[in-house]
Each structure stands twice: as C-alpha cells, then as structure tokens.
Amino acid sequence: MSKASLPLPKVPMAPVTSPDIPTGPEWAYQIKWDGVRTLARLDGSGGVELFSKRVEPRNATFPEIVELLSPLRVGSCILDGEIVYFDGTRPNFQRSKLGVQKRPKGNDLLFVMFDMLNDNGEDLRSFTFRDRYERLAAKFPNKSPQLFVTDLFDDGQSLWEWLIEREWEGLISKRLDSPYTEGKGHTDWFKKRKEVRIVADVVGIKLKDGRVSSLVLQYENRYIGHVSGLDNASKKMLLQFMQEHPGDCPFPSLSAGMKKSDVAWLAVHFPCRVTALEFTDSGLLRQPKLLGFGAGDGDG
CATH class of the missing domain: 3.30.470.30 (DNA ligase/mRNA capping enzyme)
Structure with missing residues (x-):
C-alpha cells in the first residue's frame, strides 16, 4: 500500500x-x-x-x-x-x-x-x-x-x-x-x-522596565513558565531579595523569548504555590495563578 x-x-x-x-x-x-x-x-x-x-x-x-x-x-x-x-x-x-x-x-x-x-x-x-x-x-x-x-x-x-x-x-x-x-x-x-496545583521553586524574577513583573518557576528540575499576580508589597520585598541573592540561570537552555527577557536569577530559591488549567504539551503551565508563598500542603 x-x-x-x-x-x-x-x-x-x-x-x-x-x-x-x-x-x-x-x-x-x-x-x-x-x-x-x-x-x-x-x-x-x-x-x-x-x-x-x-x-x-x-x-x-x-x-x-x-x-x-x-x-x-x-x-x-x-x-x-x-x-x-x-x-x-x-x-x-x-x-x-x-x-x-x-x-x-x-x-x-x-x-x-x-x-x-x-x-x-x-x-x-x-x-x-x-x-x-x-x-x-x-x-x-x-x-x-x-x-x-x-x-x-x-x-x-x-x-x-x-x-x-x-x-x-x-x-x-x-x-x-x-x-x-x-x-x-x-x-x-x-x-x-483536573486543575493542576503544585508547589514550584522561584528561581528568578522577571523584570519589566526595571520593576518586578513575575516569578520564573522551576518544577521537577525543569522550567515551567512564569507567574504574575504580585501585589506592591510583594514586589518591594522581591526587589530587595533579588539584590541580596544574585545567582545564575539553573536551566541548561532557554527559549528565544526567555533569552530576550530581563531576568534576575536567584542564588537562593524559595517555594510558591501555583494553580493552572494544565501543563501544555511543551511542559509549561497554562494560565498559572499565584496562590501564595511557602510549601503549604504540598501537591494537590
């Protein structure tokens, strides 16, 4: 045939x-x-x-x-x-x-x-x-x-x-x-x-015009995207944190879009709780939302 x-x-x-x-x-x-x-x-x-x-x-x-x-x-x-x-x-x-x-x-x-x-x-x-x-x-x-x-x-x-x-x-x-x-x-x-609910590591802070814009996330040792939704108090705290703990990118490679982004990588990572509609086929969170900082109850 x-x-x-x-x-x-x-x-x-x-x-x-x-x-x-x-x-x-x-x-x-x-x-x-x-x-x-x-x-x-x-x-x-x-x-x-x-x-x-x-x-x-x-x-x-x-x-x-x-x-x-x-x-x-x-x-x-x-x-x-x-x-x-x-x-x-x-x-x-x-x-x-x-x-x-x-x-x-x-x-x-x-x-x-x-x-x-x-x-x-x-x-x-x-x-x-x-x-x-x-x-x-x-x-x-x-x-x-x-x-x-x-x-x-x-x-x-x-x-x-x-x-x-x-x-x-x-x-x-x-x-x-x-x-x-x-x-x-x-x-x-x-x-x-089912809704995706995870605890991810914040490994970098994405900046826009020098101001904190969103958090760069890592999960199971891979990049899964970034999440916004930060209030002004959190942005102020994060700006000081990134200045005190500068680090290197933990990922072996980055997408073209991420390479063009202004990211302050962190030497000290910390957990945050995130929900999303799903993981896309490329392994990124779809429409992620920040629930809060800390590990909480773990994966859900």
Missing part, C-alpha cells in the same frame, strides 16, 4: 477545553491519557512511521514504539493515539520519559489508541466516530500491557469521579456521530482536565 493512499491530516483532530461534561445519548467518553499525541502509519508489512501532533517524523524519538508496532500484521492503517509513560499508578507526563531530547530508551512506554483514520486504504475521516472506533476495536481486540485501544464509556460523570479519585488527568467527551475534523474547528470533542 503506497503512502499516497494513506494520506495524513494536516493536523490531528484536537479536543476543545471545556469546564463541562456534555451529556446525552449522542456522547461517549474516554480517559485522557497524559502522554504525547502521536499518529502511526502502518504499511501492513512491518513498515511503521510515527508523527507528532504537528505531523513531524518521530521514529528516531520513539524507536521502542516502532519496534512495538512493526510485528503487527493488521493491514495498512493510520492510528491516532498517545505514547504514554505509566508510573505504576497513573499516566505520568515526565519529560525525562517522554521528552523529545535526551530520553533514555526503555520498555516502559505504552501506545494507547483511540481513533483510526484509514483502514486498508479506505479513508475513514468522514465516518462517524462510533464507526471508526468500532473498526479500531475490531482490528485490535486484545489488550497487551503496552498496546491497546482505550475503552469507551457512556457515563461521563462517573468516569470523571473515578479519574479524580485516582488523580488521573481527565477525560475526553466525543460526539458519537462526529466525523474526524482537523484541529479544533468543531464542537464534537471536548476535554476536561
């Missing part, structure tokens, strides 16, 4: 963030796996191509997933899913395990499938999600520890409660009669994620 007969989308279909879980017989629900979104194109003869959500090649990044899929003889197809690291309790988006650079090779990654775009040269993207899922489940009827089709549930609220109780990431709501629509230009897939 030629690659031309297995066309890739320009971008995968993406769920839209929503605080609500839609209800009704036209909706079904899947676990939101905390991993790396991945398209897998199989030629039916052992050839495997992995692509990121930006449809960039990823075979070199995840050779163990290529090895996992290569022995399959299920015909040519395009699978949509996530590469996941399971820490024994829950999916865990660890950059050391799932990052695209300097990641040690191992056998602790899973490929979790939730959709299929092409089956033996037949483009399924205009089919309903129900039909695509049923064909995917029929193609992979057996679950192995590292390769399986994620389950489909009909009670979103019960699934949400199960996930929150176990501190899993969240759920995806999918309209059963929906086609596969590239990107987020639809109202057919929604994601609801």
